[in-house]
Amino acid sequence: MIRSRVPARFPHALCVPFVLGAASLLFAAPALADEPHAMHMQHSHGGAATAIGEPGNEAQATRTVDVDMRDTMRFSPATLTVRRGDTVRFVVTNNGKIRHEMTLGTAASLAEHAKMMQQMPGMSHAEPNAVTVEPGERKTLVWHFTQPGTVEFACLEPGHFEAGMRGVVNVR
């Protein structure tokens, strides 16, 4: 756990520079508008949504994929193949004892986002391309894969991405 590295005596003092650092990223974002990761500095997923597909309508789901999350920092399955145009209903179960999440994105957007999550450990996601799943819970994420290529997914709980908690959807 990343937070365990923070000395308990000065938790607040150490948090302040992180918060200020994140705030300066937000204010700096407009100046970086032509930079591909600018959207992620604003913690928005709007830019990635078109490249990876779009939120799906569960009534139009063409297939269901059960995804298992474990405290070994692995998704199962970690690799799957779908067809372009598929609307996939991911049924995501957390079989661990700690919180996990599943966020769909590009490799670059997920890596960037994971870095930001290290700086804001309390954050969870409510975007349509992500589900946060508490231990023992099960949630559904419906996604429409509109373009051939590779869509990645990852757990962005602090430290989990870095520990290898990620996977790939190949869209054919």
Ligand SMILES: [Cu+2]
């Ligand atoms: Cu996780």
